[in-house]
Amino acid sequence: MAFSLIGDDTCQFIAPTPLPDPYWIAVSPEAAELVGISLDSNQLPQDPDWLAILAGNPAELGQRLFSKPMATAYSGHQFGHWAGQLGDGRAILLGELNHQELQLKGAGMTRYSRMGDGRAVLRSSIREFLCSEAMHALGIPTTRALSLVGSKQAVRRETMETAAVCSRLAPSFIRIGHFEHYAANGLHVRLQELAAYLIEAHYPECKSSNTPYLALFKAISARNAKCVAHWQAVGFCHGVLNSDNISALGLTMDYGPFGFLDHTALDHICNHTDSGGRYAYHRQPKIMHWNMACLANAMVPLVEMESPGQDAAEILRAALSDFPPEYEAKWLTLFRGKLGLQIDTPDDMDLIEALLQLMHANQADFTNAFRSLSKVQKKDAHSNWRDQFLDRDAADAWLSQYRTRLQQESNSDAERAAQMNCVNPKFILRNHLAQRAIENAQQDDFTEVNRLQRILSRPFEDQPGFEQYALAPLPDEVVTDLSCSS
Template identity: 65%
Template sequence: MAFTLSGDDVCQITFPSPIPDPYWVAFSPSAANLIQLSVSQDGLPSDPSWLELLAGNSLSTGMHDFAKPISTVYSGHQFGVWAGQLGDGRAILLGEANGQEIQLKGAGKTLYSRMGDGRAVLRSSIREFLCSEAMNALGIPTTRALSVVGSALPVFREMMETAAVCARLAPSFIRVGHFEHFASTQSIVRLKELADLLIQDHYPECKNNVEPYLELFKHISVRNAKLVARWQSVGFCHGVLNSDNISALGLTMDYGPFGFLDHFEIDHICNHSDHGGRYAYHRQPQIMHWNMACLASAFLPLLELTHDESQAQSILREALEEFPVTYAQAWQSIFRQKLGLQTSQDSDIQLIERLLQAIHDSSVDFTSFFRQLSQVKLDHAIEKITLRDQFVDRVAIDQWFTDYLQRLTSESSQDITRMQAMNLVNPKYILRNHLAQAAIDKAQQHDFSEVTLLMNILSKPYDEQPEHEVYAAPPPADLERVAVSCSS
């Protein structure tokens, strides 16, 4: 359901600012299906009025009227520092359709834009569109991207670029930052209303619990623990895991300077503004745990409705300690699947960690290695396994493969069955930065064919797609070290 809390202290009626001469850049029929939007054979809405709506130039279509678009207030921690009040600085929530909120990103200034212009640019909008849809196809919880609408309107970032509006979908865009805001302003009534809204619309299993707010916190924490485990399993780096960028539904949201790992670096930093590496790949689980601690602090007043302060703190602290346990269980389960292991043995964790260290030491391509690992057969002689050629330390990797084959044999693994199972969890296609940039370069010349092609390839990441083999390859040497800024 759409955000239903009302009042100037919660949200503001915010009308989008029109853009001149809007045109379609990208559109997702898959996302359109979520809101039961009819799509014609050209892959665009059958109703042409949707172009004006998703550009921010109109508030109605033939079937919908979004008369009261809003922007919402929230607060949060940015790079570990309390930033105070923030809010939807360039996001405007149009309303709801078929249980999905429709939000325009880049449709102009809001009350919370601070010093910003409320706009987004074509470059970042294409990246968000492609990654949102790619993550969904990977089976990772995410906000969805319905469309990108472009315009010649100039927007200055690090250089002059052109404007774009990205339409996003989600059952709810409520963030950890919403809870932090009401807790920080001691708006306990609003805090309770927000928690009750989430329970009613998204966590009904918590409603009749003796401790509904504690249970809500646990559910949000569990979802985000499992989410970050999924990120790690596909080598996804978010880049800006500020508390205001964390979904209360456990969705990946706010795609900015993200990146998928190519050649594996366990301490890879995808955001060149992250000078201290706070949001590096290997720190994402720790930082998500830290964000859940921020949420626990915001939930403290809710538990103090029925407990004294000391009891409430103790209860939340105990609940927070469940996060690393949940994460570890999810991470171990996923990586066992990536190795094709059907059972659980105590030695598995060491086997996984040894492999990741070896991949790191030799800068092996993360996605390609795990995909090709399914082709290893139990009767292979170690020296015949071509994957070992990617490693510098042959002795170490040969020992790993020896132990791996013994581990598979211990559970009577079958080559064909294992390969099929592994190919369902190890994608062949991910949104590599150089592929996204190639699509952006063409789009900036008004050729959007590569954006559509990439969307279609990434919609089937686990399929072989032999006609698109080049899109599965690691980047050329001169494009290996692509880092992206927060600027969008």
């Protein structure tokens, strides 16, 4: 965390605990390029020291730029309840490369590990590596994954598994939980320094405001509103939208029991630990709004400083009301694009929501239903698109409304199809694909991990020969047992 408020009340300087006998599993070429790491013909770093560095070897770290690795303290609300102090219990921040913070997840115990062992297991590390880079390729704000390093070190979860370290990149890993931690502990100077750093480094537009802290709150809220709109547009379910898992930069972070919708279920719950469905797909926007309320509560002391004599809580409540229209505007823009609509009409919201309800009622595949919609033509009444729905009459009725709406657009069918195929992916990280890669990797075969990474780096291209990776899972391939255990 590249800001000056470092000390015993905010972080612990601690070296990673290295993985014994580490080996490469995968490296993201795009992420490596982002931080200036050259790769060889095998898509591995040319400098052999990077394996030891990204496995957490402190001797190698000391010879590089990473002289003061640290774990940070934060607090937060988990499943709607105040959890108190949390922190980087298994993630250690090494430092910066090319304006990107480099963090090792699964790097060993810290003072914030509580009852944990500080490690991450292979299966969850594969999922985080693949999804971080897949989300980036989809154009969704996210932390990045540079590499995945494995080891035969045994780790106990529900069963005995092996350890891995996923190296993560972000302009900053500051969370809403950092604000909550400083506010809850009365660390108002730290809170002020944290906000000042964010404004200087990541929200410079706030500096010109007469109330920069309020402007910062509005900017963080707006970014997260847009981020969750992106999730809804691709059918992504985060699974654990606790306030400590929310980025202050509006990035998707902390990939745990996530999942993309296969058969459309608007109330889908991807995390079986979430028995009440708090973080179900259709509730994600409201939960993100709730998390922004947690941020607002933590920022009350800051707004009091810059607006003395005024009701800071009321000022922030008013600012919080900007979240729903920010989200709705972005959601509508994204879904208009998915339907190939370039002009705005008052009935577009109804048309989109009718489609989502149709897909939900018929359990149509979320990704494929949108992708194949580009083949519908303005004047041709026949379309195979209807064959994805059990209720063909309902599908035909919606198609009739859609074609009527398309008459208002000036572009050709071919132009519209090209535009739609740039925003409706053909390939997503489906759980059954990730599970297949994990099972192979547990047998020391990492071919599928690397193949998936390559396919998902080009989600909007047809990629002949890999059509099976675009298919919905068969009934016996559906993966439902995802939890917070990693």
